[in-house]
Amino acid sequence: MSAGVRPGQAGGAGQGPPPELASRTIFEESRPGRMAVSLPEPGVPSPGAEALLPAWARRAVPPALPEVGELQLVRHYTRLSQKNLGIDTTFYPLGSCTMKYNPRLNEQIAALPGLADIHPYQDPDQVQGALELFYELEQLLAQLTGLEAVSLQPAAGAHGELTGLMCIRAWHVSRGEAARRTRVLIPDSAHGTNPASVTLCGMEAVPVRTADNGRVHLADLERKLDERVAAFMITNPSTLGLFESELPAMAERLHAAGALVYLDGANLNAMLGVIRPGDLGVDVMHVNLHKTLSTPHGGGGPGSGPIAVRSFLEPFLPVPRIVRGEDGRLRLETDRPQSIGRVKAFLGHAGMVWRAYAYLRAHSGRDLAGVAKHAVLNANYIRVRLRDHYEVAYPGMCMHEVVLSARRQKRLGASALDIAKGLLDRGFHPPTIYFPLIVPEALMIEPTETETRETLDRFCDAMIELAELAARDPEQLRQAPRTLPVRRLDEVRAARQPVLRWRAEPAPADRPPLAEGDACAAASAGVPATR
């Protein structure tokens, strides 16, 4: 079977490598003796490792890392990058992920030696600038969220959820109510991280139904609200892209019942600078710096998930806290008896703090409001352009994202997956699909505010063409994509016979014994794993 990169592939590789080289791993590029770095001489009169370390401390078998020259290295990873779509190459309307433009200025700022090259254990007097940025970003996030205290420690949204839930739990402990308050109510449209975070916090996730209008089912919420409830965890706008206008009333009910309200801030972009979640009755929330505040998604992180809380929860926030002394100097405070403790080493994703701060200072208050308004404008524009071609999951105005259903197309023989793959052939990254789980054949489209009308129009044109193709020739769609480096991949095989790492094909004599049940062994026993 010929393995090759097709002409016209994503990323514009131009003349691709010969077919047999197209999918080679770095390990296959390796030749003993090559190296892509130059290291200094030790420069001290010390003997080697054999003399400095006893035999029991020394490694017997060295790690089989690849050995390549610098150009081979650059070419290999440049070619791999060309097999990717990113915001820089392609419209990327991945719902709930807020794939907005990542400003290049912020990358340059984060690389300044005074920010990239500083250690968290330096004397605070040597890092006052860094502490200042932490302190200032906390203030700005407090203003945006309408909540009083912020911790920048959580490493991502899910980590923020867990941290926030731990604070809620600690608050209940302080009131002697933790033993009975073990339930967290979560709408059935929520991200999977919500219930997973609840479990990690030693509590029980209880789903709340979604009503016919796509909002939280108020009667169902009421029915499940009792003295066992620790918190209500809600996403607003919801993952359906709808504003929960009853949130203030729901929060009031929750508070009256002795429970708190956690807001999953994944969709904050719709409210940025125009709505402060604190005004809606929220007690705790996280902010995704990698979504709302434009820090790059990096192919799956790093994220950053600061949490903001009402002042009565401030004593429970993770340590250390950054505090300003009477002399104006900033310092780290760890002596907080009610704190939940640390949730990660050091202070948080500082590299994302620098970028998010820069993003926020590139905007005025009116500009930030404009971000939310244009994000909502773009989503609604897509909604009205596509509403005659796809079912809109719920009627009415949407916020920053619109959820469509390919139910109609599915009946004709082309699923949401097929539509997504068809988009790939038309030069677009697909939206989020099959989520929220409560919408069959869901297509969750979040355009963000940084795209032009022309791009949105081209995307809508492609979506309409795909709807027509689904009616006319669904088989053609089931064959998509055809223009990318690979066609549809066999995910069943990947899960049934997992090959999770590259292995050399040793000569039979020096083939290492493989552990029983080693799935990699099965894969390399038959066909070479490298072809």
Add this chain to the structure above:
Amino acid sequence: MRYVPHTEDDVRAMLQRIGVADLDALFAEVPREVYHPDGLPWPPRLSEAELRRHLEEIAARNVPLSSRPSFLGAGAYHHYIPAVVDALAARGEFLTAYTPYQPEASQGTLQVIFEFQTMVAELAGLEVANASLYDGATALVEALFMLQGGPGAAGERRRVVLSTGIHPEYRQVVRTYYAHLPYEVVELPLDARGRTDLEALAAAAREAAVFAFQSPSFYGTIEDARAVCETARAAGAEVVQVFDPIGVAVLTSPGEAGAAAAVAEGQPLGIPVQFGGPHLGLLATRERYVRRMPGRLVGRTVDLEGRPGYVLTLQTREQHIRRERATSNICTNVGLMALRATIYLAALGRRGLETLATICLQRAHHAACRIAELPGFALRYPETPFFREVAVRCPVPAAEVNRHLEARGIIGGLDLGRFDPAEERTMLLCFTEMTTPADIERLLGALAEVRAS
């Protein structure tokens, strides 16, 4: 607005198509009393040039490690980052993609992760590794959960034992995560040589589900990891080792030692110290735990035409499928840091990493021997081997020594009194390829001036 491209005509035409009069009408469902159409009070907007200057001024108030000799390590290490790492990791196709949900459009990211998983498994001497976790501390927590059978899994053994040789902040994180779980977290102190007391371990591990230790320890000491693993396993506990991703090129690997899982802070592999994050959590384990692993896993498969390709796999472990029954709540990890580590490890290669580890080892030993000759100074654990960090007893409190070094333009080591008041006269010094022989001479000269008061 800085990054919004619409013209007034665009907005007008789009609003018309939607059928509303103005942008605020899009927010009709928002209660008026909480809606701020003109935005919130905010500092003035800065132009690009102003913003750069503003941040350069703030950055100039920090003292970069690269600006003077620095001997600070303790979990975040200043190693040289080859230019290729920054250059390749800055490519927009990598930088601005997200989790590879659409494999056909993400073969670059997916293959990088596959290579990363292979390299991490190789470093650890174990069979499989995942696509990364937030950092070394959270990787340790996830490894404990994995080995005990899940966060809430309560078998007969409801105890987790942590060696005090583990980074104190990692131990704090473990305690935070376990605060509401039906497990007891117990600490096992290092002995007078800075190593695990095997008899005490045998006793402590008898009721433990998992024993965790770090080698080289936070104090720099190297454990006899084989003996530690053997003792814990004989008592029926699974073992996770926190290892050093550079030291492991020359030191017994967790796999060789017999650990069931290994975790590390991958920051030394081409990632800036950047004030403590983002860094890179590494997790490797044995094949039998694959279906309990947290986080993303990439597998190799074939496409419709039989060509090799990569996908996210075994996703039924994960939160977006399994929700409250997932092995972890992790979603976004630190993909870009994993990319940097992959490029870094490929750039150094097998020989390069071993050479680098040896340089650290040699410089640390040279410096340690010389420091031990200075009046009033001594090694804290003189009988125990170490790698690139060494704990040194000082004639005066370490904080005082550091003030003296600062006055001489040197960033000193970590004052171990920060975590243990009994160690206020002990300093943890770190030596790498960045601490040149000349830097070491400067350090020795400055330390020689320190006298017991």
